[in-house]
Amino acid sequence: MNGVITVGMADFKTATAPDLLLTAGLGSCIGICIHDPFLKVGGMAHIMLPTANGSLGGNPAKYADTALVLLLKEISGMGALKSRLRAKMAGGAQMFSFPGKPPVLKIGDRNAEAVEQELKRHGIPLLVADVGGNFGRTIHFDVGTGELRIRTINHGEKVV
Amino acid sequence: MEITQLQLDALREIGNVGSGHAATALSTLLQRRIDMSVPEVWAVPFEQVTSIVGQLDTPQAVIYVKVEGEASGKAVFFFPVESAEIVVKALFGTNEPMDLYNEMAQSALKEVGNILVSSFIMALTQFSGIPLQPSVPALAVDMIGATLDAIFLEEGVLEDTVLFIDTQLTGIPKIEGQFIFLPDDGSLKKLLGAMGV
Numbered sequence: 001m002n003g004v005i006t007v008g009m010a011d012f013k014t015a016t017a018p019d020l021l022l023t024a025g026l027g028s029c030i031g032i033c034i035h036d037p038f039l040k041v042g043g044m045a046h047i048m049l050p051t052a053n054g055s056l057g058g059n060p061a062k063y064a065d066t067a068l069v070l071l072l073k074e075i076s077g078m079g080a081l082k083s084r085l086r087a088k089m090a091g092g093a094q095m096f097s098f099p100g101k102p103p104v105l106k107i108g109d110r111n112a113e114a115v116e117q118e119l120k121r122h123g124i125p126l127l128v129a130d131v132g133g134n135f136g137r138t139i140h141f142d143v144g145t146g147e148l149r150i151r152t153i154n155h156g157e158k159v160v
Numbered sequence: 161m162e163i164t165q166l167q168l169d170a171l172r173e174i175g176n177v178g179s180g181h182a183a184t185a186l187s188t189l190l191q192r193r194i195d196m197s198v199p200e201v202w203a204v205p206f207e208q209v210t211s212i213v214g215q216l217d218t219p220q221a222v223i224y225v226k227v228e229g230e231a232s233g234k235a236v237f238f239f240p241v242e243s244a245e246i247v248v249k250a251l252f253g254t255n256e257p258m259d260l261y262n263e264m265a266q267s268a269l270k271e272v273g274n275i276l277v278s279s280f281i282m283a284l285t286q287f288s289g290i291p292l293q294p295s296v297p298a299l300a301v302d303m304i305g306a307t308l309d310a311i312f313l314e315e316g317v318l319e320d321t322v323l324f325i326d327t328q329l330t331g332i333p334k335i336e337g338q339f340i341f342l343p344d345d346g347s348l349k350k351l352l353g354a355m356g357v
Contacts, residue, residue, distance in 0.1 A: 009210055009309065025216030025305020028313050048313055095310035096224050096298040107313045136306025138217040153219045153302050154261055 004140070007031070010062040012045035012071045014078060017144025024138045026091035028108035030064070030115050030131070033088045033141040033148055034071060034124065036080035042143030045071045049107070050114030064114040072122060085124045088148045088160065089115050090139050092131035108132065128160045163203040163321070170357045174283045175199040175325040178339065181279035183329050189275065190250045190331065197328040203348075206312060209322050209340070216305025220244075221260065223273025223299050224311055227281060229292040231347040231354075234311055237277040238304065239337035246335055247272055260301045270299045280325065280339045288354035312342065321348055 007013045007023040015021050017040035023031045026046070035042025045067040052063040060066035076082065092112035112131040119126050130137070130150055140149040151157045163171075179196045187194040202212060210216060221244035223237045239247075241260060248258050248265050251272065258265055274297040285292050300307045323341040328334065343351065 009216075009305070025303040025309070027303070027306030027308070027310035029306075029309045048309065093306065093310065095300050095302065095307050096314075098226075098298050099296060108310070134300070136217070136303035138303065151217070153217075 007044045007046050009046055010048050010059050012043060012061050012067055012074075014041065014043035014071070014074050015143045016041045016078070017142070019143065021141045021143065022139070026137045026139065027093055027095045028091070028111060030089050030091035030111045031139045031141075032064075032068065032071070032115055033139070034075060034085055035141075035143045035146050036075065036084045037086060037146055038084050039078070039080050040144040041075060041078045041080050042141065042146075043071045043075050044141050047111065047115070050110050064111060065118050068115075068118045068122065082123070086146060087119050087124045087126045088128040088141070088146070089126065090130040090137050090148065090150050093133050093135055093137070095134060095136070097134070130160060164357070167352050167357045168201065168203060170287070170352065170355050171203060171323060172199070172201040174280075174287050175201045175327065177286065178280035178283035178325065179327040179329070181282055182276045182327065185275045185279055186247075186272070186329060186331075186335075189272065190247070192250065192331055194329050194331045194335070197330065199325050199327040201326075202324040203321055204324060206322055209308065209324065210305060212324060212326075213304050213308065213338070217303040219302060220304045220307070221269050221273070221299070221301045222304070222307040223270060223277055223297050224307075225274070225277050225297045226295040227292050228295065229290060231284070231288065231290045231292060231343065231350045233341055233343040233347050234314070235277050235281055235294065236308070236311055236340040236342075237273050237280070237337060238307070239335065241301065243335045243337060244269055244301070246333060266299055266301070269301070270297050273297055273299060276337065277339065280341070284341070284351065288351045290351065290354050323348070
């Protein structure tokens with residue numbers, strides 16, 4: 001039986017196959033999943049905001065830019081090669097809309113953009129981006145196969 | 161910010177009165193007797209909220225309003241889908257299973273949620289003397305973690321302290337619900353100051 005490692009909000013974890021990484025109830029937050037398919041190791045970060053923006057004292061795992069640095073460092077420490085890494089992400093929804101008022105700051109979209117940019121900056125290909133919509137997601141990531149299972153309440157379940 | 165025992169007691173009293181208003185409003189709406197339990201109240205940093213709500217992917221009906229006024233913030237009332245279904249069925253006077261995603265059910269839930277969330281805002285105003293105006297409500301029936309993170313992050317910032325009131329409204333059968341107030345920066349201080357604690 002595979003172990004399941006839970007990643008909380010503003011948190012990140014790494015794992016080796018056959019363990020799975022899980023994060024539950026992603027709204028505008030994003031789950032970033034990265035693995036090395038050769039070594040079958042990987043990690044997941046549950047980020048909440050696009051950038052730490054120089055703000056000190058906060059938890060770096062909250063932000064797309066700083067969380068990715070932490071995650072990559074830990075995965076590299078497990079022997080993974082940066083050139084082999086692959087990424088997938090899910091989340092970034094817009095859960096609420098107020099009638100007649102278009103949201104000025106769509107935090108979900110901004111999060112997705114930030115993750116995409118940061119991955120590009122690190123040269124890691126983004127294979128899947130299941131983002132947007134107005135519904136929550138719970139994700140399971142298999143660090144061995146790279147399979148990402150995305151569960152929703154009212155929008156089905158899929159493996160990407 | 162640090163919350164003293166005296167302040168927590170004052171907040172608990174607001175929770176009491178708010179739950180009382182909520183029970184009365186729901187009782188009038190559903191034409192049945194609704195009792196309430198003495199609520200539990202927490203004032204906790206944002207990170208701890210998720211441990212109070214339990215499983216983050218449990219589906220709940222979540223009603224969200226923005227609160228304008230001198231002590232502005234965000235107010236949320238949420239209940240488990242089972243409770244939401246009980247309320248909607250009672251409202252439509254039916255025993256048939258109810259799809260909470262259909263338009264009629266959603267507008268009913270929004271209305272009920274609005275009444276409940278307003279009950280707590282009314283209590284905040286009553287105790288502090290600070291007039292507060294709720295916006296039109298927004299509704300989501302979805303994973304509780306997903307809805308709360310979206311609300312907390314809406315302005316792109318994380319609030320420091322979150323006021324959390326856990327209330328149980330007991331009709332036949334039991335209806336559970338929780339109220340959250342996220343004060344904007346400085347609002348909690350203003351509220352507590354106005355109450356003299």
